[in-house]
Amino acid sequence: MIEDIAALCGTRLGPGTLYGAIARLEKQGWIEPLAQEERRQPYRITAHGVRVLRARLDTLARFTKAGLERLDEI
Incomplete structure (x- = not known):
């Protein structure tokens, strides 16, 4: 997962961050x-x-759509 997230987002999560997020997602169902x-x-x-x-x-x-539309107005 760490490698997939890094490839997709350009951000490398530490194991503690990832495992904490997994625990929260599982707890929320x-x-x-x-x-x-x-x-x-x-x-x-x-x-x-x-x-x-x-x-x-x-x-x-x-x-995102609203933000892009506002940028086009500049």
């Missing part, structure tokens, strides 16, 4: 653990997590 694979613990997004993520991405899309 947005992700759930799958069967462990050797040393790796895979997770999947829950139906509730999909709804929350979709709502947040929709909000970000509206925010």
